[in-house]
Amino acid sequence: MRIAIASDHAAFDLKADLRDWLIEQGHEVADLGPDTADSVDYPDYGYKLAAVVADGTADRGVALCGSGLGISMSINRHPAIRCALVSEPLSASLAREHNDANCIAMGARLVGSDMAKACLSAFLETDFAGGRHQRRIDKLSNPDI
Template sequence: MKRVALASDHGGFGLKAEVKNYLTSKGYEVVDLGTDSETSVDYPDYGAAAAHAVLENRADCAIIMCGSGIGISISANKFKGIRCALCFDTYTAKMCRMHNNANIMALGGRITTIERAADMVDLFLTTEFEGGRHQKRIDKIEELAKDSWC
């Protein structure tokens, strides 16, 4: 069974609660990293919390949400070893795993229905990385991180 970390800011809180219920109903272990309400908070804190959970093996992967999914995905991608993909349909959810071996998926809480999110979550959690030519590209991304200007 996969341990899935969930994190969101206030803009993603509603969808996070629905995704949490969905995952729990399917038997996944959920690590809820907050936030716990619609009170305004800073999305970088929650993107970082999810990245740390994955990098420290407290979760096998993560699903993160803010209003659009953009800010929280940018935040998570600041961490070496994280490949966070902002997904908006089933194709992007499948391809982020198949070709990019994404370990975090970001969703827009204000633009994604639970029905669409459930389909994307299922694909993100069950699609295997193809490896092969795609591994070479993942390796290049890791090399680029070594030369980071940050």
């Protein structure tokens, strides 16, 4: 799977850890930055991530910041993105199964590396259920439906 990952400075170390782990799992990973732990603005990286998932360059996106809140808000501003903020695997799985989430967000100050990997595994291994959920997903990008 082609996965794009981005963070702010607070999640720089977690991003590097997850990037390397995803590569070990056999995924093609695009690290959208930042390249250092120097202070940056999370919306810049959220918007970059949203763009590559929305245009199909990446199949899924991983967004990280200190709490996961700010970057998830920025990435969800794109109408083609459904980013779920998660801190445990069940939410990550349900985000895919019920909401067809194409991005996952986590907070580096709230989840450790092992929990982040468990969330990411659940997210990547779960398929969208479709059916009754599809009409709701359609409304997320088209509120006038």
